[in-house]
Amino acid sequence: DRIFFISEKEKALSFSDERIVQAIKETDAKVLIFDPLTSYIGADVSMNVANEVRSRFNHLIDAAKKTGCAIVIVGHMNKMQGAKALYRQMGSIDIVGSARSVLLIAPSLDDENNRVMAVEKCNLSERGKSIEFSVEDGRVEWLRHVDITADELVNSLSSLGSNRTETKQEQAKDILIDLLSEGGKPQQEVMKVMRQHDISKRTAENAKA
Numbered sequence: 001d002r003i004f005f006i007s008e009k010e011k012a013l014s015f016s017d018e019r020i021v022q023a024i025k026e027t028d029a030k031v032l033i034f035d036p037l038t039s040y041i042g043a044d045v046s047m048n049v050a051n052e053v054r055s056r057f058n059h060l061i062d063a064a065k066k067t068g069c070a071i072v073i074v075g076h077m078n079k080m081q082g083a084k085a086l087y088r089q090m091g092s093i094d095i096v097g098s099a100r101s102v103l104l105i106a107p108s109l110d111d112e113n114n115r116v117m118a119v120e121k122c123n124l125s126e127r128g129k130s131i132e133f134s135v136e137d138g139r140v141e142w143l144r145h146v147d148i149t150a151d152e153l154v155n156s157l158s159s160l161g162s163n164r165t166e167t168k169q170e171q172a173k174d175i176l177i178d179l180l181s182e183g184g185k186p187q188q189e190v191m192k193v194m195r196q197h198d199i200s201k202r203t204a205e206n207a208k209a
Helices: 019-027 050-067 092-097 150-159 168-182 187-196 203-207
Strands: 031-034 071-075 099-108 114-120 132-134 137-148
Touching: 019 031, 050 071, 050 092, 092 132, 099 150, 114 150, 137 187, 168 203, 187 203
Parallel strands: 031 071
Antiparallel strands: 099 114, 114 132, 132 137
C-alpha cells in the first residue's frame, strides 16, 4: 500500500512527462524508480547523442528539485572489456554525467549467490565502501564491506573465463555495435566516443571494416 505506479494504458511514460511531478506530489513519494532506462528515456531520443540525453535528464533533475523526491534509474552494462566502470553504461557518457550518484551492482567474486554494490560516482558525499549483500525471501541482507572498487569489480568479472585482455580493435567493434544499434551515426560523433576509450581512428576504421 506504499507503492504506486503511473498508468501507461493511454500514454507511454518518459523522462519528460508532466505526470511525473504530478504523481510525486499526489502520493508524497520519497523515491521514484525507472527500470530500465531504455524504456523511459523516450523513443525519439538517441541514447548516444549527448545533447538529447542531457535535455531529457534535465526534466528529471527539475522534478527532483521541485519535490525533494529521490529519482533512481536502473541501467545495464555494455559488453566492453577493459574499460572503466563508468564507460560500461550503455549509451552516452552523459547519462552517468547527469547523475549525482552512480552505483554498480554485480555478482560477488567470492560467492556466486551474493551481489556487491560499489560506488562508481558520488557528487554529494564521500565515496562509500563497497558492500556485499544477499537477497533471500524477498529481503536484502547486508553482509559485509568488501575491499574492491567498481573498476576492479567489472574488470575482474570480465576476465573470468578468459586469459586474455580484449584488443583495442575488439573494443572498437563492441562500441560500434552499441552505438549503431539504433541506426547510423555521424563519424564525428562516433570518433568522439572512440577517443574517450583511447581508440585511434585507424583502429576504429579497421573495426568498421
